Amino acid sequence: MRLARPLAAAVLVAAALSAPQPAQAAVFKHPGVLVSRGQLDFVKANLGNEPWKSAWKALQRSSFASLSYTAEPRATVECGGWAAFGRPIAGDFNGDGVGDLAAVKKDGNTLHIWNGKGSNGFSGAVALGPGWEPYASSLMSLGDVNGDGRTDIGAVHGETGTLTVWNGKGGNRFGPAIPIGPGWNPYF
Ligand SMILES: [Ca+2]
Ligand SMILES: [Ca+2]
Numbered sequence: 001m002r003l004a005r006p007l008a009a010a011v012l013v014a015a016a017l018s019a020p021q022p023a024q025a026a027v028f029k030h031p032g033v034l035v036s037r038g039q040l041d042f043v044k045a046n047l048g049n050e051p052w053k054s055a056w057k058a059l060q061r062s063s064f065a066s067l068s069y070t071a072e073p074r075a076t077v078e079c080g081g082w083a084a085f086g087r088p089i090a091g092d093f094n095g096d097g098v099g100d101l102a103a104v105k106k107d108g109n110t111l112h113i114w115n116g117k118g119s120n121g122f123s124g125a126v127a128l129g130p131g132w133e134p135y136a137s138s139l140m141s142l143g144d145v146n147g148d149g150r151t152d153i154g155a156v157h158g159e160t161g162t163l164t165v166w167n168g169k170g171g172n173r174f175g176p177a178i179p180i181g182p183g184w185n186p187y188f
Contacts, residue, residue, distance in 0.1 A: 095170030
């Protein structure tokens, strides 16, 4: 995770000012604070001045700093696995107002969705179903093309050139494939 230096410093100040937690050294040994006491004191003394003032306010607005934030630790954290997926598309596929990502996994040609959770966070991948191989290279987010307020997706069949639309239903669900018409291959 990379943070702007003032924000990173503010995060560390918040950590330093928070109440001490019960030690769990037997399970996990924290590598320690990566800045000096003098640096923390400097940032703390300048929280009323820019850029530290804005960084502090941004930290306070962050959902990760909320007292109601509930961590969702995962047993397995995937790193560097995006090469397994085709080009991702963006849209609000579950209808909660936060942007999501979708992409077809090349092995199995299954459409996957990652729901945005705000603050640049995403849920784990939700597998929707196989059979997307003919559409994987042209999958696109269309916005709302049927006017029901929900994000729709489309693609051009790689062999037939038929433009096909799937209307979003919210909750990461889509209606049946609706063929719009042939002749779209030259545009993709
Ligand atoms: Ca969403
Ligand atoms: Ca729609």
